[in-house]
Amino acid sequence: MKKIILPKLPNKDGHFDEYGGMFVSETLMYPLKELLEAYNKIAKSAKFRQLLTKELTMYVGRPTPIYYASRISKELGSSHIYLKREDLNHTGAHKINNAMGQVLLAKAMKKTRIIAETGAGQHGVATATACAKYNIKCVVYMGEEDIERQKINVYRMKLLGAEVIPVSSGSKTLKDALNEALRDWVSNVDDTHYIIGSVAGPHPYPMIVRDFQSIIGHESKKQMASIYKKKADILVACVGGGSNAIGLFHPFLNDDVEIIGVEAGGYGLSTGKHAAPLNKGKPGVLHGNRTYIMEDENGQIQSTHSISAGLDYPGVGPEHSWLKDNKRVKYVSVTDKEALKAFYYLTEREGIIPALETAHALAYAFKIAKKYKNKNILINLSGRGDKDIDTIARMTQMTL
Amino acid sequence: MNRIEKTFINNKKKVFIAYIVCGDPDIHTTVKIMNTLVDSGVDLIELGVPFTDPIADGPTIQKSIERSLKKNTSLNDVFDVCNKFRAKNKTTPLVLMGYLNPIENLGYKKFSKIAVQSGVDGVLVVDSPPEESSVLSTVLKEYKICNIYLASPTTSKSRLETIINTSNGYLYYVSLKGITGSKISDIKSIEQNINMIKKIKKNDLPVVVGFGIKDKKTAKEISKISDGVIIGSSFVKIIEENLHNKQRMVDNINKYAVKIKTSIVNK
Ligand SMILES: Cc1ncc(COP(=O)(O)O)c(C=O)c1O
Numbered sequence: 001m002k003k004i005i006l007p008k009l010p011n012k013d014g015h016f017d018e019y020g021g022m023f024v025s026e027t028l029m030y031p032l033k034e035l036l037e038a039y040n041k042i043a044k045s046a047k048f049r050q051l052l053t054k055e056l057t058m059y060v061g062r063p064t065p066i067y068y069a070s071r072i073s074k075e076l077g078s079s080h081i082y083l084k085r086e087d088l089n090h091t092g093a094h095k096i097n098n099a100m101g102q103v104l105l106a107k108a109m110k111k112t113r114i115i116a117e118t119g120a121g122q123h124g125v126a127t128a129t130a131c132a133k134y135n136i137k138c139v140v141y142m143g144e145e146d147i148e149r150q151k152i153n154v155y156r157m158k159l160l161g162a163e164v165i166p167v168s169s170g171s172k173t174l175k176d177a178l179n180e181a182l183r184d185w186v187s188n189v190d191d192t193h194y195i196i197g198s199v200a201g202p203h204p205y206p207m208i209v210r211d212f213q214s215i216i217g218h219e220s221k222k223q224m225a226s227i228y229k230k231k232a233d234i235l236v237a238c239v240g241g242g243s244n245a246i247g248l249f250h251p252f253l254n255d256d257v258e259i260i261g262v263e264a265g266g267y268g269l270s271t272g273k274h275a276a277p278l279n280k281g282k283p284g285v286l287h288g289n290r291t292y293i294m295e296d297e298n299g300q301i302q303s304t305h306s307i308s309a310g311l312d313y314p315g316v317g318p319e320h321s322w323l324k325d326n327k328r329v330k331y332v333s334v335t336d337k338e339a340l341k342a343f344y345y346l347t348e349r350e351g352i353i354p355a356l357e358t359a360h361a362l363a364y365a366f367k368i369a370k371k372y373k374n375k376n377i378l379i380n381l382s383g384r385g386d387k388d389i390d391t392i393a394r395m396t397q398m399t400l
Numbered sequence: 401m402n403r404i405e406k407t408f409i410n411n412k413k414k415v416f417i418a419y420i421v422c423g424d425p426d427i428h429t430t431v432k433i434m435n436t437l438v439d440s441g442v443d444l445i446e447l448g449v450p451f452t453d454p455i456a457d458g459p460t461i462q463k464s465i466e467r468s469l470k471k472n473t474s475l476n477d478v479f480d481v482c483n484k485f486r487a488k489n490k491t492t493p494l495v496l497m498g499y500l501n502p503i504e505n506l507g508y509k510k511f512s513k514i515a516v517q518s519g520v521d522g523v524l525v526v527d528s529p530p531e532e533s534s535v536l537s538t539v540l541k542e543y544k545i546c547n548i549y550l551a552s553p554t555t556s557k558s559r560l561e562t563i564i565n566t567s568n569g570y571l572y573y574v575s576l577k578g579i580t581g582s583k584i585s586d587i588k589s590i591e592q593n594i595n596m597i598k599k600i601k602k603n604d605l606p607v608v609v610g611f612g613i614k615d616k617k618t619a620k621e622i623s624k625i626s627d628g629v630i631i632g633s634s635f636v637k638i639i640e641e642n643l644h645n646k647q648r649m650v651d652n653i654n655k656y657a658v659k660i661k662t663s664i665v666n667k
Contacts, residue, residue: 013531023500023527025456026563027577030554169462170452182455187578189554285500285527286453298474299505301452 006253006328009319014203014289017325020318022202024288028182031189034109036204042108043101043208055100056215059133060090062097063219066227066378072349076369082232083352083381084220086244091126093355093383094216094244095197099126101212103134106193113137113192117181119146119174119240120310120357121153122383123197128162138162141180143173146309153387171303174240174313178287198241199317202288206317213247220378221251230376234258234368237380238361239278239331240310242317244382253328261320262364264306265333275304275312278324278331291318307336307391308356310383338363343385343392355383356391403493403521404546404569407443408606408627413664415628416441417608418657419497420635421448421464422481423473429646431484433639433653438492440654441661445485446524446630449478449498456526458581460633463640475502475511479518486519495522495548495569500536508536512543522546522569530559530566537566550574551607553593561600570606571597573626575613581633584612584622591625616663623664631660 009016022032042048056062065088069081086094099116106114114136118124124140131138140157144166147154157164170176178201185194199206199213224230235252237245239261249259266274274280277292284293286301294302294314306312323329334342339356342363347353354362358381365379385392401409408415418437422430434445450468454461482494496515503511503525515523523545528536530549540547546569551560554577564571573594575584584590594607609622610630622629638656642649 021532022529023532024529025526025552025574026529026550027456027552027554027574029529029531029559030552030556169466175453179453179455183458183579186456187582189577284504287455288527293501295501295505297505298472299451299502300469301501 004254010207016319016322019291019321020289023285024202027186038109039208043105060096064088066223069350078373079369079375079377082378086382087384091129093122095123096126098209098212099130102195103130111193115139115181115184116195117141117177121150125153125156127195128157128160132160140164141167141177143167143177145172149391150309150387198243199246200241209243210246213243214250216247217251232257232378233375234377236260236361236365238262238357240313242320244380248380259329261329261331262360263333264311265335266305268335273305275306276333277316279333286315289318291315291321310357334360334363353385355385356388358382407493413666414623415443416664417444417630418442418635419446419632421468422478423468423471424464425643427477427481430481434485436650436654440657444493446495446497449496451499458579460581460636464636475506479514482518482520493521496520497524500525500528508539512539516543522548524548530562553577564603570608573607573609575609575611582612587621594626619660620663
């Protein structure tokens with residue numbers, strides 16, 4: 001097979017060719033450059049890496065295992081399904097990989113206050129957890145609609161000592177929580193560090209979050225070889241902002257492997273009620289970077305729909321836009337209904353309750369497992385589904 | 401000389417700039433408010449182009465933008481308002497202020513071409529600092545539209561030089577670390593920063609101050625240390641408070657603008 005060599009990006013201005021960049025108001029240019037400098041100096045030092053590795057091992061529980069799902073593999077055909085168990089991280093999702101890294105960085109930068117936005121609440125919980133451990137004040141912005149559908153995580157954040165601020169503007173979801181966090185940051189740039197929860201936002205966030213999440217892919221590569229003596233043929237991950245996906249994909253980009261990102265198809269791409277900018281959007285500027293977005297004919301950002309709060313976002317990390325255009329990664333979508341079916345399927349047959357976000361990746365992987373012969377399919381099981389049981393119960397009219 | 405330069409040179413007083421969101425409460429009333437502002441002594445109008453995700457704006461302007469978007473105000477509507485205003489007023493400079501995405505969506509060239517035809521003199525794109533603006537700024541220059549940038553208390557000296565070298569019309573100094581609608585607390589440091597900006601070599605750009613100016617006293621003090629004052633949220637608040645009585649809306653805007661005007665000092 002041909003060897004693929006992609007350039008190392010972003011460049012020094014934060015661009016992935018035409019995507020990415022720093023599209024922010026003047027006041028934020030300073031803290032972004034300060035962050036970039038600190039990241040290059042501190043986070044790349046041996047001392048920082050050692051400390052982070054220790055925390056990820058002893059506190060978070062890394063490395064997470066890769067589990068061979070034998071029952072469903074057999075049932076689906078001749079392919080083999082492997083699950084990278086990010087759900088087994090402390091707090092239940094990949095989000096903590098980034099939160100730990102950034103809280104340690106913020107500490108080193110002498111910041112005394114941390115803010116974050118959250119959709120599903122997983123990033124909020126991860127950030128609140130790291131802040132509790134390191135004794136830093138934590139404020140989390142969350143859309144009112146998401147507060148309603150992810151109540152358990154709201155309560156967890158509060159228990160952890162974070163202040164959760166409901167956001168009632170716009171569509172009352174992740175996009176608006178991000179707006180509000182940016183507004184807070186502009187007003188408190190001196191003492192506050194903003195931890196974005198995905199590979200979205202202005203440079204250097206897409207790079208920083210990717211680097212902290214890449215541990216998923218690095219571990220996976222080693223584990224597939226050492227434990228299973230195999231190579232993955234296909235990688236599959238769900239894409240909201242795109243952090244769990246890029247975390248798995250990035251170390252494999254120059255390898256001979258097929259890579260698939262799964263967006264939220266909502267009620268179906270043709271209905272317009274989805275959250276699939278890479279499938280149905282076009283390039284534009286949102287939240288500090290140029291990337292594929294969902295916009296109307298006047299350039300206004302459209303409201304999105306997904307059963308999963310963590311995928312319910314009209315933009316996507318700029319690196320994914322680049323990987324779409326250069327065709328290295330294929331981006332597909334899965335509807336609410338298909339995701340739900342996969343949620344039940346994995347739960348009932350493997351005893352693993354996945355997050356609704358993750359269920360999108362599962363649904364697509366199950367589809368191709370039926371079609372392909374003898375392929376090793378590695379899925380990023382980005383998070384566990386405890387936070388979603390309320391939503392599921394309501395849908396099945398079950399009372400808890 | 402363009403209308404913006406003329407205004408800064410010919411004015412007896414320091415320049416009084418008003419910001420309102422186009423299309424709130426509706427485009428017809430926006431034109432009326434613009435005319436009222438000029439009649440009450442406003443020298444330059446910054447017309448806000450609504451965008452769904454205004455990350456630099458506080459609640460007052462956010463709500464105004466939401467009201468405007470409920471009526472589907474598009475860039476074409478904004479140009480329509482500019483045309484109607486220009487039909488009667490040939491002298492007051494008009495600056496469009498907003499976010500990049502609607503402009504990208506239309507296309508830089510098409511945007512600039514229609515803007516010039518509609519009598520627009522300058523453009524300020526809040527989320528497009530000089531680092532990201534080289535293409536846009538080339539196109540704006542081609543159409544002789546002033547490219548206005550922000551400077552803020554966090555702007556480093558080296559970036560200030562870049563900003564000044566790529567700006568024309570005026571420099572919009574953001575008085576505080578924060579969003580629109582916040583309150584100014586430290587006039588002394590604003591003065592120090594403006595003095596620093598003025599000392600940058602080859603800088604003959606007027607420096608005006610916005611964010612946080614609400615009352616006569618602040619307007620007066622800011623006008624002493626700068627080339628002009630910008631008031632936004634206070635005008636927008638008057639619109640919000642009088643949504644059901646457009647006559648009173650216009651009257652109160654007039655009264656408020658007249659009051660501020662009297663407090664602004666001579667050059
Ligand atoms: C479990 C899980 N997976 C995926 C996502 C989507 O985010 P990203 O695309 O950044 O991985 C979330 C976001 O909340 C999540 O909680």
